[in-house]
Amino acid sequence: MTGIILSGGKSRRMGKNKAFIEVGGLRLVDRITALFKELFDEVILVTNEPLAYLDLDVTIATDIFPGKGPLGGIYTGLFFAQHERAFVAPCDMPFLKSGFIEWMMENSGNCDILVPAPSEGLQPLHAVYSKKCLPMIKKMLDDDRLQIKLLYKRCKTVEVPESTLRLFDGELKMFRNINSQEDLEQACTELV
16 A cells, blocks of 8 residues: 655645645654654655655555545545555644554545544545546546545545544544644654
8 A cells, every 4th residue: 555645735824835834853754754654665755845755665646626625635645646546645644653554544435535533524544445446536527526536435434433443542643743833842742
């Protein structure tokens, strides 16, 4: 399986590229890259600023369809992935759990998409996608329908129930990302 890191957000609320913000002494992008290198033999970082990431020892890809948000990033990562399936996450999730990602890798073989479904809603940027999704994603991008959740009705999608998620992370912190200064301050106190 390929690990795909999305690092193309505009970071409007933070005012700077979140990938390079330090949390617990490590840049967010370094934290997720290290975890992905332990889990996957291929790691692809999708960004529209490739020169900013040259210090990382990963494959860097730029959006095939720029300006199409996370769905465009998923398409680009899957398009370039060597493996049939890929786990996708953004660069600003410092609480990812390797045990749960491994569980997802082992349990994604009978579907096109495996997505966590906690009570607060599906987690499309913490999910496994198959290359079988590429034609449907391409059609959605062409039609400028960029909501990832619309893809789920077009593919064989399995939702992971909250009861399973809590076996790996009782507080479900693995889905938290850094969107504001307040999020950053809280993460810094928890990741010492």
